[in-house]
Amino acid sequence: MRLLFDNVRLIDPASGLDRPGRLLVEDGVIVGTDLPNGDPVPDGAAAIDGGGAILCPGLVDMRVALGEPGYEYRETIAQAADAASAGGVTTVGVLPNNQPAIDDPALVRLLRARGDETGRLTILPYGAVTRACRGEEMAELGLLREAGAVAFTDGTKAIGDARMMRLALSYARGFDAMVVQHPEDPSLSRGGVATEGELATRLGLPGIPAAAEAILVARDLRLARLTGGALHVAHISTAETVALIRQAKADGIRVTCDTAPPYFDLNETAIGDFRTYAKLSPPLRPEADRLAICDGLIDGTIDAIGSDHMPCDADDKRLPFAQAMAGGVGLATLLGVTLARVHDGSMSLMRALELLTIGPARLLRSTAGQLASGAPADLCLFDPDRAWKVSAGQLPGHAKNTPFDGRALEGRVLGTWKNGRRVWG
Amino acid sequence: MADGRGTGFFGSVDANRHLLGLQGMHPSRIEPFLDLAESYVLLNRQRKTQRDLLRGRTLINLFFEDSTRTRTSFELAGKRLGADVINMSVSTSSVNKGETLLDTAATLNAMRTDLLVVRHAQSGAPALLAQKVEASVINAGDGTHEHPTQALLDALTIRRRCGRLAGLTVAICGDIAHSRVARSNIHLLTAMGSQVRVVGPPTLIPAEIDRLGVSVHHDMESGLDGVDAVMMLRLQRERMTGGLVPSAREYFRFFGLDAARLARAKPGALVMHPGPMNRGVEIDSPIADHPEQSVIQEQVEMGVAVRMAVLDRLSRSQDR
Numbered sequence: 001m002r003l004l005f006d007n008v009r010l011i012d013p014a015s016g017l018d019r020p021g022r023l024l025v026e027d028g029v030i031v032g033t034d035l036p037n038g039d040p041v042p043d044g045a046a047a048i049d050g051g052g053a054i055l056c057p058g059l060v061d062m063r064v065a066l067g068e069p070g071y072e073y074r075e076t077i078a079q080a081a082d083a084a085s086a087g088g089v090t091t092v093g094v095l096p097n098n099q100p101a102i103d104d105p106a107l108v109r110l111l112r113a114r115g116d117e118t119g120r121l122t123i124l125p126y127g128a129v130t131r132a133c134r135g136e137e138m139a140e141l142g143l144l145r146e147a148g149a150v151a152f153t154d155g156t157k158a159i160g161d162a163r164m165m166r167l168a169l170s171y172a173r174g175f176d177a178m179v180v181q182h183p184e185d186p187s188l189s190r191g192g193v194a195t196e197g198e199l200a201t202r203l204g205l206p207g208i209p210a211a212a213e214a215i216l217v218a219r220d221l222r223l224a225r226l227t228g229g230a231l232h233v234a235h236i237s238t239a240e241t242v243a244l245i246r247q248a249k250a251d252g253i254r255v256t257c258d259t260a261p262p263y264f265d266l267n268e269t270a271i272g273d274f275r276t277y278a279k280l281s282p283p284l285r286p287e288a289d290r291l292a293i294c295d296g297l298i299d300g301t302i303d304a305i306g307s308d309h310m311p312c313d314a315d316d317k318r319l320p321f322a323q324a325m326a327g328g329v330g331l332a333t334l335l336g337v338t339l340a341r342v343h344d345g346s347m348s349l350m351r352a353l354e355l356l357t358i359g360p361a362r363l364l365r366s367t368a369g370q371l372a373s374g375a376p377a378d379l380c381l382f383d384p385d386r387a388w389k390v391s392a393g394q395l396p397g398h399a400k401n402t403p404f405d406g407r408a409l410e411g412r413v414l415g416t417w418k419n420g421r422r423v424w425g
Numbered sequence: 426m427a428d429g430r431g432t433g434f435f436g437s438v439d440a441n442r443h444l445l446g447l448q449g450m451h452p453s454r455i456e457p458f459l460d461l462a463e464s465y466v467l468l469n470r471q472r473k474t475q476r477d478l479l480r481g482r483t484l485i486n487l488f489f490e491d492s493t494r495t496r497t498s499f500e501l502a503g504k505r506l507g508a509d510v511i512n513m514s515v516s517t518s519s520v521n522k523g524e525t526l527l528d529t530a531a532t533l534n535a536m537r538t539d540l541l542v543v544r545h546a547q548s549g550a551p552a553l554l555a556q557k558v559e560a561s562v563i564n565a566g567d568g569t570h571e572h573p574t575q576a577l578l579d580a581l582t583i584r585r586r587c588g589r590l591a592g593l594t595v596a597i598c599g600d601i602a603h604s605r606v607a608r609s610n611i612h613l614l615t616a617m618g619s620q621v622r623v624v625g626p627p628t629l630i631p632a633e634i635d636r637l638g639v640s641v642h643h644d645m646e647s648g649l650d651g652v653d654a655v656m657m658l659r660l661q662r663e664r665m666t667g668g669l670v671p672s673a674r675e676y677f678r679f680f681g682l683d684a685a686r687l688a689r690a691k692p693g694a695l696v697m698h699p700g701p702m703n704r705g706v707e708i709d710s711p712i713a714d715h716p717e718q719s720v721i722q723e724q725v726e727m728g729v730a731v732r733m734a735v736l737d738r739l740s741r742s743q744d745r
Contacts, residue, residue, distance in 0.1 A: 198633040202448060204548035204570030204605060207632060274549035318527055320547030322568070 002026050003420055004041055008050030008381065012057060013354035014370035023055060025377040028420035033371050050381055053414055056353050058090025058378030060369045061334060062258060062360035063234060063306030065155070065327070066123075067398075068114070069107070070099025075311035075329075075398040081118040083309070083331040083397025085424035088380035088413040091368040092121060092331075093306070093360070095155035096128040103128035103139040105147035112148050120416075120423040122378075124150045124364050129168045129179060133157050138167060145175040150364045151232065153180035156281060156310075156327075158216060160186035165220060169229030178230035178256070178363070181220055183241065184282055188212035193322045195283045199268050205321060210289065213282060214240035221248045224255055232363060233257040235308050237282045239292030246301040256363055257301070260308035261330060261337035262403050264293045270403060276317045276324035277392065278403045280308075283326075294346050297355060304360035307334040311399030328403040332395050337404060339384060339411035349384065377420035386412040441742045443555045443562040444735055446571035447612040455580075455613060462581050462727070462734035469505070469730055479508035479740055482539040486512045487529070488565070489545040494700055494725070495565050495575075499542045502732035508540065526550060530557035539743065540736060543567070548605075561739040569603050575699050576609035578731040580617065582724050583654055586695055591618030596648050596690075597639075598624040599658035599680060599707050602631040602669075606699045607658060611637050624648030625680060628669040645679070645686045654695040657682050657708050673706045683709040687718070695720050 003025040010021045010033055017033065024032040024042060041047045061084070067074035075083075084092060094111060096102035102111065108125045115123025127149030128139045141152055152172050159165045159181060168179045189208045194200040196207025217233055221244060224231040233245060236257050248255045262270075262280055267287045270278035278284060296302040310327025317324050330337075338356060341347040361369030368378055392405040415425030447455070468474060484503040486496050496512060503510040526545075533541060534557075541560040543551040548568030555562040566572040584590055595614055601607045601623045614621050615638040623634060624642045635641055642648030649655060660676060670676050687696065696712055696719045704710045713719055 196632045198636040201631040201634055202608070202637065204568050204608060206569075209632075274552050315525065318525070318553075320526065320545065320550040320553055320568075322547055322549075 002045035004045040004047045006047045008055040012371035014358040025420045030375050030377050053383045055381050057357045057369045058380050059088045059356045060091040060360040061089045061307045062093040064092040064309040065095045074313050077114050079398035081121040085120050085416045086396035087332040087334050088416050090378035090418050093124045097155035101128045101132045103131050105143045108147040108149050120418050126153045129154045151178045158182045158184050158186050166223050170227040173229040178232045180232045180234050183213045183217050183233050185212045185216045210238045213238045217241050230254045235260045237263040238289045242292045242296040256303045258304040258306045265337050274321045277401050279326050281326035305355040312401040329399045336409035336411045379417040381415040382413045384411045445564045447573045447609050462731040465730035465733040474505050477507040479506040482508045484508040484510045484540040485538050486542045488514045498728040501729050571609045572605040573609050575606050576613040578727040581727045593653040594620040595654045596622045596652045597656045600629045602629045604658050649689040652690045656697045660707050
């Protein structure tokens, strides 16, 4: 079974490749990226005319919450795969905050197998740092790692206890795995639902000081230095955090971080009329923070973009703001929102795609996210200029809680392939 | 929809149909409420107070939080205008059985409610209901967000006593952070041209409150210096258990209103309190009962007139 992508612009951030060309796939594996345009189609190959669109590695989304197991009413794995395929995503790192929490090796194996069963999505599970993500006793990190956990995190819950974080960084180091932290000091964020400041004051919503993020990050950077462990700070959202991590990297501390599209595309005014779809954790920030996140993406302080996909049921969101569940779906809008930073001139297309492919793949120790010969043909074909409008009611997948409802975007996925099989478009 | 993208603070709901808050309200919309309320004050002082403006209309007082004063005030206002008034409180409603706010909205629509007065412990709950009900929604206090009729009645009280609002200086004292009364008063008074000061310990002053156009004071002496009116806020017990204030006696020592502190204000300055008062915590009894300066009972009287004016204007907006 041979498949030729003809008349495409190949972009592979892993190798720096960006040129018009063709790509040949055989039995689900990339076999060539250097076939000159205009040569005859190789024998027996089905040709796909890309019409000049961009062909890049299938996107790697390093931060996704699945509804399975335990919250199937929010979104099943099959439904999440629909959203992923529509967004050009072929590999996801998934959080452990399920029911039960992913704190047992059997659950890691189950999730990996369930991903393979979809035929559309590679699931790379994070193992819980602590049992049931309760922050009390350490989970069996070694066994989780052996079963295929790519890193450790308590997901949406911060590891608040300094001793526990120290132990996790130290112990995980022995298994060559990073610890992923939700950066919010729990004692400062407790009860808060919006960034403390003028807007929260006007709305009468309990605030979380933006410093709650930097305070935990500063502590964790010291612990990373103390232990020599690898720290990954998830969905960073404030200027102060960017500055801390930038300095820590310069100091040689083993730290990496990611951010999510809401934090470089929206600011806190999105919650203005008590819009619960824009209630996120961490909460949306003032504009100055958004700009600092953009700078961090450009200068390399931030290593990856993860969608922070968090499916919520309508009944989780149709509540007074403080009572509504935090989180937004993001798989289907990951590429489009990231490209907004390319279209506004702040980031190169190569850098944007790096943050969505090889950047997160490296962090997850995955071989995905590159157009190398011999690599699985996980591919995303997209038109960077095709305009569309996000409409919550019409998103692929099951959950509709996008913070980007009504946002006009440029850049649309035309087709997604998993192991050489077309799964979308 | 709570999730729909709105254009303003209250989304796509018709701002003239509801009274959800005073933020951003222009004086040209505030003044008619006050003027109309003024005329209802006079009517209420006559022996025959019953009117039939709202005859055949249904007003539901939907209170998810305990309140005697505000609920009674709306009930009286509705009855004086001839409405059928029904009180629903949380203890008797199906909310305790797990019914959501929006289920309640559907029920109220089916009952063909015309005017819905809502009090809720969550900021934004009336705005959420307003997106789902056909009735005009009047916010009777939502969380720490707004309490617009309280601010209107406070403004009416001041205007009647001082003859104006523009150019006056008003100090709002106490737990600003958790006060919807403070926020609505700040929006209204600053819009009408008053100078507003907020006075309280830093733990009870919300972040960036100065952006709302007020000055911040952390001691009563400077905060009350030369003011025309002093609004005291109720200090709730849980602020002490929550560690924001160490004790009631310490609070009274530094932030309670007594004669010595009141003497810093302009001679004859008004003493106001939205009630219910904690005598000896935020206000000394002789000051609360001061025959000339305390207008606390007058505020209650103005409350009925203001709520009649609000019901009147909103019901007319429905007719259009």
